[in-house]
Amino acid sequence: MKDITLSFLILxxxxxxxxxxxxxxKTGELEVLPFIALAFFGFLVHVRVFAFAPxxxxxxxxxxxxxxxxxxxxxxxYPLSTLIYFTFYFNxxxxxxxxxxxxxxxxxxxxxxxxxxxxxTDEKIILPRLNDLVRFKFLVFDGKEYHLLxxxxxxxxxxxLYQVFLGREIGG
Amino acid sequence: xxxxxxxxxxILGCAxxxxxxxxxxxxxxxxxISPESVLKWLIKLIAAGGLSDISAAVLLSWKNFDAGLLExxxxxxxxxxxxxxxxxxxxxxxxxxxxxxxxxxxxxxxYSVSPKGMSLEGLLSRYSAAWILERRMxxxxxxxxxxFDGKTYSLRKQKNxxxxxxxxxxxxxxxxxxxx
Numbered sequence: 001m002k003d004i005t006l007s008f009l010i011l012x013x014x015x016x017x018x019x020x021x022x023x024x025x026k027t028g029e030l031e032v033l034p035f036i037a038l039a040f041f042g043f044l045v046h047v048r049v050f051a052f053a054p055x056x057x058x059x060x061x062x063x064x065x066x067x068x069x070x071x072x073x074x075x076x077x078y079p080l081s082t083l084i085y086f087t088f089y090f091n092x093x094x095x096x097x098x099x100x101x102x103x104x105x106x107x108x109x110x111x112x113x114x115x116x117x118x119x120x121t122d123e124k125i126i127l128p129r130l131n132d133l134v135r136f137k138f139l140v141f142d143g144k145e146y147h148l149l150x151x152x153x154x155x156x157x158x159x160x161l162y163q164v165f166l167g168r169e170i171g172g
Numbered sequence: 173x174x175x176x177x178x179x180x181x182x183i184l185g186c187a188x189x190x191x192x193x194x195x196x197x198x199x200x201x202x203x204x205i206s207p208e209s210v211l212k213w214l215i216k217l218i219a220a221g222g223l224s225d226i227s228a229a230v231l232l233s234w235k236n237f238d239a240g241l242l243e244x245x246x247x248x249x250x251x252x253x254x255x256x257x258x259x260x261x262x263x264x265x266x267x268x269x270x271x272x273x274x275x276x277x278x279x280x281x282x283y284s285v286s287p288k289g290m291s292l293e294g295l296l297s298r299y300s301a302a303w304i305l306e307r308r309m310x311x312x313x314x315x316x317x318x319x320f321d322g323k324t325y326s327l328r329k330q331k332n333x334x335x336x337x338x339x340x341x342x343x344x345x346x347x348x349x350x351x352x
Contacts, residue, residue: 004250015347022348031348068243072180073250080257087264091341092350097301098272098308102317102327102334110324116305125301129275130292138279145289148282155276156283162270167203171270172277172299172307 003050007074011081014042018089030093039082050074097125182232183247187254190225194218194259198267207307210271211315218259225255274304 021034050071091099097120104119105111111119130146133139138152148156163170197217205213229248233239239247269276281298282290309325312318319328329335 001246019344019347019349022350026349028350068179068246070180070183073183073254076184076254077257080254080261083261083265084257085344087261088337088340088344089348091337092345092348096272097274097304098312099334099338101305101308101312102332103338105318105325105327106330106335106338110326112324116309116325117302120301120305122296122301125274125304126278126296126299127292130278130295133275133278138275139282142289145291146282146295147289148279148286152279153283153286156279156286159270159276159280160283162266166199166270168205168271169207170277170280171207171272172274172280172304 001068003070003074004077006049007046007078008081010042010045011078011085014038014082015085028093030090035086035089039079039086042082043078046075046078178236179247182229182236183251183254186225186229186232186251187258189228190221190251190255191258191262193224194221195262197221207271208310208314211311211317214263215315218256218263221259222252222255225251272308 017038018031018035021038022031025031095103100119101116104116108115130139133152134141134146137149138155139146140149141147194217197220201213201217202210226248229251230244233244233247237243277299278295281295285294309318309320313320315332317327317329317332317334318325327335
């Protein structure tokens, strides 16, 4: 159990260092690369502590649950929890339409269809995402039409394959 | 207590077993599930996978390690935590974006006419904010998160995954000092 606690403390250290970095930078943008660097450093610490420390590899009878030794579990726990933190961090800058709807319903209690329509317009939902796709080179706009770039085509093909695998209708 | 090696194998093995149960059930069942019922069924399948994980963890820790109640509980909870993390990442990182990402749907729509391009008007005639609203409200109502009395929508459950995610994100936003 102490191994899992240690793993959790390293995760906490990475999260707090990242938060400190974000506060110092004050850009308001997603700080992805610094987070990856910090998370990788945390992983290296894990590998050093759990995979190469002989004391942790000794898995003989233990008197207390606190002393039950783990090597692989923290090495799996850490990347998973780091990725989960990242999904929540990503959410702090990007809001899905579902979250937007529920956030307003939570605040206003009752909303008519027309009120929700005003909340979710093409200008607020479709256009910013379309512009993102152009900005990140998935699409190109020729002034009249949007065309797929190689990266966008690859993603669309992968989605089509996943759809065949799942056997479901198109999402969205 | 008589522990031997293999705690990792027990915890991770059971977690991945739970994930496999969830994934196979999802592959078989979700072919027949409408988009409106996805949330409801997702929760049921996650619970089924979790139950398989815990059952396997309890059984194996008793059988192989001669463990007491405290150890069995500890192994099961840890295994369940790993299983929930794996499932969460699959749902949020792979299945969720396929099922509800606006950006990915836009790419699919433009891909459907590729190598030709698509105008904004053409795109909006196939996929628009009104369409998104319709589908999501049906999904929320079907999952029991939102009710509709014929005139207004209201939140039925104050505690659902989206509200929880929003609260966690708000906390991280405060921590990192950012604005949405």
